[in-house]
Amino acid sequence: MSDKLTHECGIAMVRLKQPLQYYQEKYGTPLWGFTKLFLLMEKQHNRGQDGAGVACVKHDVPAGEPFMFRERCVKSDPLAKIFKRLLGEYNKLVDKGDAHPEFAKTVKEQFDFGGELLLGHLRYGTSGGYNMSSCHPFFRRSPWPTRNLALCGNFNLTNTSELNRNLIAMGQHPIFATDTQALLEKVGFFLDEEHEDIYRDLRAKKLPGREISAQISRDLDLHRVISRAGEKWDGGYVLAGAVGNGDAFIVRDPSGIRPAFYYEDDEVFAVASERAPLMTVFDAELETVEEMTPGHVMVIKKNGEVTSKPFREPLPRTSCSFERIYFSRGNDIDIYRERKALGARLADQVIESVDHNWGDSVFSFIPNTAEIAYYGLVSALRERRRTEVKDEILRASQAGELTEEHLDNLILRNWPRSEKVISKDIKLRTFIGQEGLRNHLASHVYDIAYGSVVAGKDNLVCVDDSIVRGTTLRKSILRILTRLNPRKIIVVSTAPQIRYPDCYGIDMSEIGKFIAFEAAVLLIKETGQEELLADVYRLCREAVAKGESVNHVKKIYDRFTPEEISARISRIVYPTNVDWAGDVEVIYQTVENLHAAVPNHSGDWYFTGNFPTAGGYRVVNQAYINYFEKSTARSY
Known part of the structure; x- marks a missing residue:
């Protein structure tokens, strides 16, 4: 992460x-x-x-x-x-x-x-x-x-x-x-x-x-x-x-x-x-x-x-799915398989994003917990590419078009490329008090492998296990990756969009800090639906007062598709004040693919808003109340 x-x-x-x-x-x-x-x-x-x-x-x-x-x-x-x-x-x-x-x-x-x-x-x-x-x-x-x-x-x-x-x-x-x-x-x-x-x-x-x-x-x-x-x-x-x-x-x-x-x-x-x-x-x-x-x-x-x-x-x-995506070590045999499956199930979205341009796409991961999912994605891509090559060889052979040059271009020069593009160099020390200085140092936490991407030509696909606030993407990772001058940067999250607070162990109580929530609110404002924000606030206050087990915050997201929210997130994290004019796309796992890859851990309330206990619904509504009132108080 x-x-x-x-x-x-x-x-x-x-x-x-x-x-x-x-x-x-x-x-x-x-x-x-x-x-x-x-x-x-x-x-x-x-x-x-x-x-x-x-x-x-x-x-x-x-x-x-x-x-x-x-x-x-x-x-x-x-x-x-x-x-x-x-x-x-x-x-x-x-x-x-x-x-x-x-x-x-x-x-x-x-x-x-x-x-x-x-x-x-x-x-x-x-x-x-x-x-x-x-x-x-x-x-x-x-x-x-x-x-x-x-x-x-x-x-x-x-x-x-x-x-x-x-x-x-x-x-x-x-x-x-x-x-x-x-x-x-x-x-x-x-x-x-x-x-x-x-x-x-x-x-x-x-x-x-x-x-x-x-x-x-x-x-x-x-x-x-x-x-x-x-x-x-x-x-x-x-x-x-x-x-x-x-x-x-x-x-x-x-x-x-x-x-x-x-x-x-x-x-x-x-x-x-x-x-x-x-x-x-x-x-x-x-x-x-x-x-x-x-x-x-x-x-x-x-x-x-x-x-x-x-x-x-x-x-x-409703066992916590985040345990499988991120928290637990990946050396458990089941977790290892599940993380590979999470990566593999992103293949369709990634192939569409690079427009089947295998030869001009470099695949990497953002250390370190995303590494296993990265192996799963690359394995699925190579299997998909093998199928394409096999089908093309059969077609060309039957048509009498199979030549050495054709094989050369088809097989040897057009495969997904894997590189260790980015690595963590140092850990920012918390004794740095001044925020501006902290942010400046944070921009140097990651190092890149210069020359690993063909400038102006290659797509760069980086797998992350989850994107919560997007802070590091905005302030550090994407700015660093632009130095390689890829044609397009694609950040792939093995977890779905994190939309709701967690109150069962993870320190994610301030809903306004989630980049998915930030994107949804921006879309609401940009489409002239701001009255919805006040309506949800009123409903949340009523629910908390009455002790109702209902998640009114879902209404913030219901106006838009996951793809629309992901596209808005891509605009939010786009690096500014850098000498680069490429594209950025952020891709998230679907909830359906999450459950298919991790079938025995159905706890997904941070993605879906479906909380397993009454306290969870109270927390999500209180979190929105705090956001609307500009309060930084904990929601639980």
Whole structure:
């Protein structure tokens, strides 16, 4: 994606099923689980660079000794900094003789992260800022192990304000910082109630005080806790939690919007936001990594028992298609195939755009997540060209026109050409405060391969995975590409036009920043239909006030075809103040082709405006209200 887009977080959990000494004897280190957590997080580094955090729960710690630990960082390269510091502490303990790796018991006693239950989080900030206070995992502490809670997640809720009001109604004093804090307090409240219910029952049975804590731990029903806490959650979410007694849980939203996968054998139970990292880290076969069932909570008790039960009524499955287009790494076998299919399904539009001029067309991609789709497009084009050549050879042969010169021109000089035309050179540092200077530096983020295009003759086709705001196209990429002086620049998006805000994980809440929306509004104004903008504003206000699940913003787009909006986008991004007179065309994937290429992830609300929950409709209408009122407030 050429535009910077903050988005999904990543989670990781490693729950060891054997004593630490087992891993020391089999793998030569008592930190086997700790290193697996780091690898799971590193393999999901694409899911968050704004911050990272890890937590650990140790089993069977003597009274008076700490049993839960946490480390977080929001500096640059946070994951590396966390593990470097923790491993540095471990090595100091070993060097001083306080911990002996061959005796895992000493590692567990001395090293904070020498425990059986490990939790990790990679953060992309969508709300709550970028400081330490909004970095997961969140902690809730108590002298009772079963009331201690560490929580992290990959989610956005559409109704955080409502949840906070509920907390106030319960008598709490929530801090209005993030939806994570609201969830922590909500889960914590019902965790406390579960604890108190069991405690009162055991006291009534006159169970000795020393045995009460252990019995509460055995009886604690985290499925019931989550069912009560999550009754009114609206959004896309995967939550991972660790309780101080050693129990753990994973929760996935009823629509399956956010992804979660798990792997289990007799040594470990592990969870991650993507499937491929689990396969790589644990050398697991494809069929042994399972997808978590939407609307379920998986509970891992301290004794190792794993259960999965529904906690909410199921909703139609609408898994996020952006996960497949962009967010997840492309080394998952299914995602790799889907991205190639997305590229291949653009072939017809591209062929029409270059007017079947194979020999004078150069194909490339805008790094780096579009590369796989680019391979799919080029493969489809070459297959199409082979069919054309075959048909022409048969025709010419039957007509007696097949000559060496004809073959030469037909086959050797008229094929799609692939070049690495553009590459990312440097990353603009955010400490540059002045906007003009930032924009000037941004124009040099990308480099081009001079001479890769025949000036004034070649079409240049560049594949991008998605075009959200078009900012980088306007201010950087297209201006740079004009230096090659192609006859025409064609930017091809493997995703359809992004028209509506996402409120389930992606930081796309300001509808006025979407280039598709900008183009539609310009078309409305240019065709004398401005009264529609005020009409939609009035309808959106009424819908928000009444709590209606209807998307009135669709009316902005309904007056025009997707092709008309794409043509207007092409005019918007056309580079100005450059010495170039070629054409620019922006091509988008169709929604129909998206679903054909990615059949099992039907979540498409950012393209179609069909939201899977009531909160989504409230958000889209509020986003338009904010736009019309020129407010920069978040719509959720």
